[in-house]
Structure formats: structure tokens, C-alpha cells
Amino acid sequence: MHSLKLCKQYLSFFNNGDLTGVLSLFIPNAVVASPLCGTLGVESFHQRLFAEVRQSKTSIKNIFATVNDISSVALHFSHSWLMANGKWQMATNSSLTESMFSR
DSSP: OOHHHHHHHHHHHHHTTOHHHHHHTBOTTOEEEETTTEEEEHHHHHHHHHHHEEEEEEEEEEEEEOSSSSOOEEEEEEEEEEETTSOEEEEEEEEEEGGGBOO
């Protein structure tokens, strides 16, 4: 899948709280390393996040691709989350790498 399409698909699923859609993009046994949650399986991470976030708005800032033969991409995006406690949380340093995604 083309890097930009993959990144947009992930953020669309993410913003809509579509766990099945998110999981369809990742390889089996992929993990997410989060500074807030530690290292979790993709499903566990997103289940936890979807339980804590009522609303998500994301915007792609940059997509970084590899210059060698290894297929990889990093997604840099900003997000605004309405948390379950009613407070907004904003960040701009979120990223994903394509090596975790399925083909």
C-alpha cells in the first residue's frame, strides 16, 4: 500500500474509533511503544486508547520514507483528543512506522 494512503487510512480508522480497521493495517504481533503506556500489542494499545478518548482529530504533518531497499515509513502527526474526563489533550510528536503495518 502506498505510504500516504496507508497513513491516511490509519488516521481515518483512528479518528473514527474503528478498532477492526486499525488492526487490519498491522502485521500479527505488532507492538506499539508509547511513552505513556509502555510497550503494548497493537490491539491492547488501541483498545485502551479508544476507551480513554471520546473524540480524536488528527492532521498529518510529515511522512518520512526510507532511502534504501527496506520498506519503511514514519508518520508525524498532530492530534487533539477529547479525553473521557472531558479535557482536551493536544500533541504534535506522534509517529508510526510502516514496518509494523501489513502489506
